[in-house]
Amino acid sequence: MAKGLQIAEPPRRRSEATEQAPEMPKAGRGEKFTQVAEDEKVQFNKRVTRGVADGYEMLAIRTRRKVPELLAEALELLEKRHGKV
Numbered sequence: 001m002a003k004g005l006q007i008a009e010p011p012r013r014r015s016e017a018t019e020q021a022p023e024m025p026k027a028g029r030g031e032k033f034t035q036v037a038e039d040e041k042v043q044f045n046k047r048v049t050r051g052v053a054d055g056y057e058m059l060a061i062r063t064r065r066k067v068p069e070l071l072a073e074a075l076e077l078l079e080k081r082h083g084k085v
Contacts, residue, residue, distance in 0.1 A: 044071070 060067045079085065 044068075 056067050056070055059065075059070055063070075
């Protein structure tokens with residue numbers, strides 16, 4: 001008759017335990033976002049209707065540009081019309 005599965009022995013504990021962990025320097029209090037690079041890319045998540053999303057996709061295909069470029073151009077046009085933010 002075959003023997004069943006044998007349970008492995010647990011790993012042995014270290015005999016010499018470290019008495020004190022090395023002290024890590026405390027991090028200073030961080031500042032909130034004070035400066036952001038102008039050309040830094042960020043993710044832009046906004047809910048729009050399917051028609052608006054499809055419109056941007058179709059314009060991007062027709063003009064062979066990317067949707068973020070179209071959004072930047074739309075911002076420029078809106079700033080001309082309504083003033084800069």
